[in-house]
Amino acid sequence: MTVFGLKEGLRTQIIDLGNGLIMRWSTRDDANNVGELLAEAFQWEPVGPPPPPGETPGPNEVVRASGRRLLRGNSAVMSEYDYALVENTRAAAGENPIVACACLHAVPGYYGSVRLQFGKPEGIATHPNYRNQGLVRRLLEDMIHPASDDRGDLVQFILGLPHFYLQFGYTYALRTGEQRTVLPDLALIPKASSNVSELFTLRTVTLDDIAYLVRMSTPDKLHRPTTEIGLVFDEAYWRFTTHDVYQTKQSMYDASRQTRIVVDSTGKDVGVTVTSFRGHWQIDLFVLEDTVSYHQALFPVLRQLVLMAKGRYDYPGMPEGESLIDSLILGLGSHHPASKLLESSTMPENTDRLYTRIASYPRFIRHVAPVLEERLARSALAGVSGAIELNFFRRVAGASGAGLRIVLDQGKLVEVEDWVAPSSREWMLKRLKGSPGGPRVYGAQFAPLSFTRLLVGEINVGQMLEQYGETGLKDAETRMLLDVLFPKVEHHIESLWW
Ligand SMILES: CC(C)(COP(=O)(O)OP(=O)(O)OC[C@H]1O[C@@H](n2cnc3c(N)ncnc32)[C@H](O)[C@@H]1OP(=O)(O)O)[C@@H](O)C(=O)NCCC(=O)NCCS
Numbered sequence: 445m446t447v448f449g450l451k452e453g454l455r456t457q458i459i460d461l462g463n464g465l466i467m468r469w470s471t472r473d474d475a476n477n478v479g480e481l482l483a484e485a486f487q488w489e490p491v492g493p494p495p496p497p498g499e500t501p502g503p504n505e506v507v508r509a510s511g512r513r514l515l516r517g518n519s520a521v522m523s524e525y526d527y528a529l530v531e532n533t534r535a536a537a538g539e540n541p542i543v544a545c546a547c548l549h550a551v552p553g554y555y556g557s558v559r560l561q562f563g564k565p566e567g568i569a570t571h572p573n574y575r576n577q578g579l580v581r582r583l584l585e586d587m588i589h590p591a592s593d594d595r596g597d598l599v600q601f602i603l604g605l606p607h608f609y610l611q612f613g614y615t616y617a618l619r620t621g622e623q624r625t626v627l628p629d630l631a632l633i634p635k636a637s638s639n640v641s642e643l644f645t646l647r648t649v650t651l652d653d654i655a656y657l658v659r660m661s662t663p664d665k666l667h668r669p670t671t672e673i674g675l676v677f678d679e680a681y682w683r684f685t686t687h688d689v690y691q692t693k694q695s696m697y698d699a700s701r702q703t704r705i706v707v708d709s710t711g712k713d714v715g716v717t718v719t720s721f722r723g724h725w726q727i728d729l730f731v732l733e734d735t736v737s738y739h740q741a742l743f744p745v746l747r748q749l750v751l752m753a754k755g756r757y758d759y760p761g762m763p764e765g766e767s768l769i770d771s772l773i774l775g776l777g778s779h780h781p782a783s784k785l786l787e788s789s790t791m792p793e794n795t796d797r798l799y800t801r802i803a804s805y806p807r808f809i810r811h812v813a814p815v816l817e818e819r820l821a822r823s824a825l826a827g828v829s830g831a832i833e834l835n836f837f838r839r840v841a842g843a844s845g846a847g848l849r850i851v852l853d854q855g856k857l858v859e860v861e862d863w864v865a866p867s868s869r870e871w872m873l874k875r876l877k878g879s880p881g882g883p884r885v886y887g888a889q890f891a892p893l894s895f896t897r898l899l900v901g902e903i904n905v906g907q908m909l910e911q912y913g914e915t916g917l918k919d920a921e922t923r924m925l926l927d928v929l930f931p932k933v934e935h936h937i938e939s940l941w942w
Pocket residue numbers: 485486489544568569570571574575576577578579580581582603604605606607608611
């Protein structure tokens with residue numbers, strides 16, 4: 445199969461790590477061994493439902509199912525050749541030869557009006573006997589990042605262990621989304637009146653619904669008016685998560701995402717819901733046709749979602765009155781009508797920060813130049829010319845340069861290159877020589893990698909000044925220009941449990 449720009453085919457790269465260990469890419473034949481490694485590595489991690497009270501957790505079946513699912517060859521985000529593996533070629537008979545693994549997803553997204561592809565490392569684990577030997581570092585630095593950069597991913601992101609990925613060229617910058625809220629007690633959802641059937645019901649999805657799902661999940665439909673960076677829910681996403689995944693489902697732990705169509709009392713399709721369970725139950729998407737009132741549909745829909753989730757996720761033999769589905773996270777954003785309707789019963793919760801790696805600022809900026817030019821054209825600085833020179837002090841892992849130079853000509857970005865700031869001596873001698881002419885220079889300095897946060901609009905220039913002592917701006921006009929180019933914006937990067 446072809447996933448985005450990636451051609452089908454076995455990747456032949458092999459790297460010898462010594463002591464019988466090699467790094468190589470996967471085939472479908474590795475599915476069970478990768479599943480086994482993940483199940484063992486995540487035994488003690490809080491992913492998936494907790495074990496019944498008093499029971500020691502066994503191998504993690506939810507994560508085993510994910511690894512096997514990803515290597516089935518029908519995923520919307522990777523082919524069966526996209527898992528980077530460390531294999532112990534001296535493994536004894538019956539011993540799992542796969543001792544570490546990391547895979548690479550390709551996820552379509554947007555930055556303003558421009559489409560781009562995100563690379564997403566996922567399913568990362570090392571067998572307990574092989575930890576702290578730098579295996580994940582080698583998998584990321586020698587396999588995953590080069591493969592992702594080479595195929596043109598402009599950004600990589602991961603949701604993961606706090607502080608772990610900062611070692612590998614990532615910084616916290618993208619966010620899953622704007623504010624989540626928690627409904628702490630499902631008893632806050634009013635009961636339906638007896639003997640009256642619900643005004644809205646939910647039905648399962650068929651392949652004929654894919655076009656409807658694509659139409660109902662565009663950014664403007666999702667009630668996120670200030671979102672500028674997000675993921676695209678395209679046909680491949682819907683086809684896989686609502687159909688293909690069930691065709692090849694292997695266990696009750698497989699396919700944790702539930703999509704339903706909302707149907708009104710006349711039998712007409714009027715909306716979509718997506719919920720998932722990842723240790724907590726969350727509503728990821730809820731959208732209705734413009735003609736339908738959230739006020740009328742919200743509680744009928746929630747009541748049926750609760751019934752569905754309890755039936756799906758509660759394990760057999762659960763003690764009477766207990767349920768894993770006892771609260772609900774609304775991952776819909778504060779502008780969503782459902783968030784507003786439930787505002788008095790819910791508590792705000794932080795959204796997740798995502799590790800973000802932009803390997804080359806020039807490559808990224810050249811790609812999103814139309815968005816930056818649109819921002820300039822709408823501003824008081826429309827038509828500006830000059831050079832923006834940004835000093836990042838030194839080149840660090842995860843960055844392509846120690847600085848950046850952007851040349852603007854009448855509001856257009858005509859050059860974007862890595863740049864090295866002149867030394868103090870060069871600077872002073874230049875000043876002594878007097879003004880050499882040339883373009884107006886807008887100069888600024890930012891701590892290494894911190895510019896990623898400004899570039900993706902997680903924080904604005906004022907917040908950069910507050911949060912990083914190294915931030916410096918040449919003058920007020922530089923600040924104005926950077927404020928125009930890099931405003932704070934909202935993100936909607938779902939962590940997508942494929
Ligand atoms: C986290 C995990 C993948 C690390 O694999 P690894 O091959 O041991 O990692 P590396 O050897 O490449 O990196 C080790 C470095 O990371 C640090 N590190 C290891 N586990 C860490 C953790 N849980 N949190 C933060 N840092 C961690 C080590 O201290 C070490 O740093 P050092 O070199 O300065 O001593 C492995 O412990 C594991 O499989 N854990 C369970 C599954 C999991 O949590 N996967 C990641 C999900 S996002």
